[in-house]
Amino acid sequence: MNLNGKTLFITGASRGIGLAIAKRAAKDGANIVIAAKTAETNPKLPGTIYSAAAEIVEAGGRALPLQTDIRDEASVVAAMQQAVEEFGGIDILVNNASAISLTPTPATQMKRFDLMFGVNVRGTYLCTQTCLPHLIRSAQAGRNPHVLNMSPPLSMKTHWFQGHVAYTMAKYGMSECTLGHAGEFKPHGIGVNSLWPRTAIATAALQMIPGVDINKCRKPEILADAAYLVLTSDAKTTTGNFFIDDTLLAQHGITDLDSYSVVPGTKEFIPDFFVD
Template sequence: GTFACTQACLPALTASAKAGRGPHVLNMGPPLSMKPHWFRNHTAYSMAKYGMSMCTLGHAAEFAPLGIAVNSLWPRTAIATAALQMIPGVDTNKCRRPEILADAAYFILTSDTSVSGNFFIDDEVLVAHGVTDLDRYAVVPGTKDLIPDFFVD
């Protein structure tokens, strides 16, 4: 899906670049890591997510001459979504809200297109842009033992 969608959007992205609008593609893909523990018990899921990350690497290199930035964004902690609520035993009170990803995406998508080929972690993006209160993104502010997301070492 990531590859096909990006290819389908390429004409519009190219036109946007030619018009000087600085187009970006932002994938929800984790940083690449070949550590076996990220594959154990969920190989298919890991392959799917890393496939998205590999699209980031390939498309960033391929589209750079066109003036199109391609990056990935990934959460450091679990995000309280409807999908997560379907997993038995997950305490969404120990998660962050989706707004953390939205705010991080804003900073990435408004950056220069020379910022490309990166695997950003949500809270690192925010801190780099001067956000000091990450607690506001917690489902329950003050929670110290947030659930870490997959693929973040």
């Protein structure tokens, strides 16, 4: 099974992990809808929906760049409609867009709190809700529809909350969507899963966090390859999982991960949050 001719709607696909997932799917000849906010170049944060589209086409896919605010219902509805008009339907939704602020409660402004909940929780829920009719049609046509949320395994351990309560709640909100929607959509034959990295991933967003040593990170391609394994699996049986990238790759016989290191030969990586 591959992704040739499938249409993927990927939020936050103008850079980083979302773009890496898009380019991996494009190698199969997939159609990629780039639903992201950045339409103009930002010197601090490279990558726009248009530069991403060019990279996707170069990788072998078709691209539809759509400036989209996933917090806004009208923006999401319009983007989904344009995607269906362009490609005839949607087979896969990747809820990748996310906002982060690793701040304790006194330092978390409510504006930042609202941003994280608006993007991570509301955005994921809204995109999934809006995409559902298209995913149902994809299932009826035997096209193996999936929802993939880039969110962590759920844990009720205090240490994953203390220090950044708001961020943890917002990311776990995405994972709760996985848990609930996997059960809700199973009768339709739609797979809903989460994917999360064991190590920190070298992205432009991460580089904006002070004190992070990018040389002790892995590249976004590790998540792209892991996501590909999820999205090409049987949606009727692969659902409700919280996959960790290296564990999933190992289950498919991929154990040499050195090519994913920012610095080949690295033995000690910065661990990501939420993985015990």
